[in-house]
Amino acid sequence: MICILHGWLLEGSGSNLWTRSIITALAKRGETVHLVCQENHPEKYDAVAEAWRHRLTGSIEQTLERKPMFKGKCILHQPEIGETLPVFVKDDYEEYDRVIPMIELPNEVIETYITRNVDVVRRIVKQHGITAIHANHAVLMPVVAERVSAETGVSFTVMPHGSDIEYAVKKDERFKRYASSAMKRAKHVFVIGDEMRSRVTNVFNDVPNVESKLVDLHLGVDASQFQPIPRESRAENIAQLEKELEGKERGRNPDKLPDQDVEKKLESIDWMNDRVLLFTGRIISMKGIQSIIAALPLIMEQTPGVRLVVVGHGPLREPIESFLTALQNGDRTIVSEIPGWEDTDGSLRGLASFFATIDLDHYFDTAKRLMTTDTVVFTGYLTHRELRFLFPCCDVGIFPSVVREAGPLVFLESLASGCFPLGTYFGGMAASIDAVSRDLPEEVGETMKLTLDDTIASLVQQVPRALEISPVYRNDLARIARERYDWTSVAQTFRDNLE
Secondary structure (H helix, E strand, C coil): EEEEEEECCCCCCCHHHHHHHHHHHCCCCCCCCEEEEECCCCHHHCEEEEEEEECCCCCCCEEEECCCCCCCEEEEEEECCCCEEEECCCCCCCCEEEEHHHHHHHHHHHHHHHHHHHHHHHHHHHCCCCEEEEECCCCCCHHHHHHHHHHHCCCCCEEEEHHHHHHHHHHCCCHHHHHHHHHHHCCCEEEEEEHHHHHHHHHHCCCCCHHEEEECCCECCCCCCCCCCCHHHHHHHHHHHHHHHHHCCCCEEEEEEECHHHHHHHCCCCCCEEEEEEECCCCCCCCCCCHHHHHHHHHHHCCEEEEEECCCCCCCCCHHHHHHHHHCCCHHHHHHHHHHHHEECCCHHHHHHHHHCCCCCHHHHHHHHHHHCCCCCEEECCCCCCCCCCCHCCCCECCCCCCCCCCHHHHHHHHCCEEEEEECCCCHHHHHHHHHCCCCCCCHHHHHCCCCCCCCHHHHHHHHHHHHHHHHHHHHHHHHHHHHHHHHHHHHCCCCCCC
8 A cells, every 4th residue: 555745735736747647547457546745626636535624633634535536545644734835945835834944954843844744644654554655756744754753663765856856956955954864764756867867966966876867757738638739629529628627716926826818819820720839837937938938029930820838837937928018119229128137046237148140130120010018928827627628729839948857748748739949958757858869860850859058049040940840740659649748557557666
């Protein structure tokens, strides 16, 4: 019997997506898996058949009970942890007013959080006959698993996801000690490809024989949900997306909500004829959205009928919208000031070097001539329930992150949908591109690569080529995703190693 520890929600990308995908794949295999996390809406997830709220008083309240939808099921446990939720990067979380980067928290708050989780996990292990524990990230759930294991003798595994190392372990020696201690006692440490393997061995070189603990566990995609469609079916898919949005709360930055008028925005696109680019992710400078916007006028000059759909939320949205308005109006003054505008986790100064290398007269004339208020569509935050309909309607997915991604799941979703993916060629993205390219002509793999040092110029070069070859390789991309990366194979490897 497996118990998975995940400190946050199930909605969203990254480790949240990994967790809900694994519990679903395990349930489909007939497994019963216990999950400890902070998800407030367990009814949204087909794999969850039971949910329990563990109060600080020691009482337990059942919040969900329904007939399992698969051969197996997930039993979700939500510990009550108090008013403070430690995170790696500040974000908005329902029911938590104090969402604080853990490196900013004092020791006593961190220890209180750990202890409250330990109390719940210990109880679950003893009551449900748990035989193996898996903890997501390098901290703090591995600390919980380590302490419960010391008390109960149940072994545990750990899986770093990247943000934990970059935003906690590397920035604060406390979390380095926590993580190293847990890894020393972990049975296995799962890593997503060579990039994460290298990162773990370098950062945790104080863990004896750390390399012998590492087990490769590639990322997955639900190939039954993300599937290519013919162009003539795109409008139907968008109608399905709009149906999914019915009755949902709406809002704007910084909330994790769809925009009020997202349906109207999507209907402004000619899905039969427009060439549609897609960016999905947090709207922050580290994800590289500013590079796409800067490249757009020169891309449109080469390829008429281009539209860009931006899915996500974040502090950079309003500056990006100002950037777009300035380009549409030919306002050089505002554009020249934007590289100095700060956002919450970086700056936009990388744009300055791009503007210094181009013919500004030609660039601004092109932008003013070709870009309209409808060129870029912001949808706000969409879940994977909506994205599964949107991805196949797009021709090219662009993921120009400037930070090392351990394993970009959006790349695989784009692949499975037949949406030609472009990504910055380093870290886990490079590994994904290389792996996919083995069964494709060399030019296809080369087209997927964006240069980190000169991303904007790279986009100007690669996007028109990607739009040209995307229809040719749509079904081949989906086939590779289906055969190599479906979550069922990932869950099998995961379960085998826990046994």
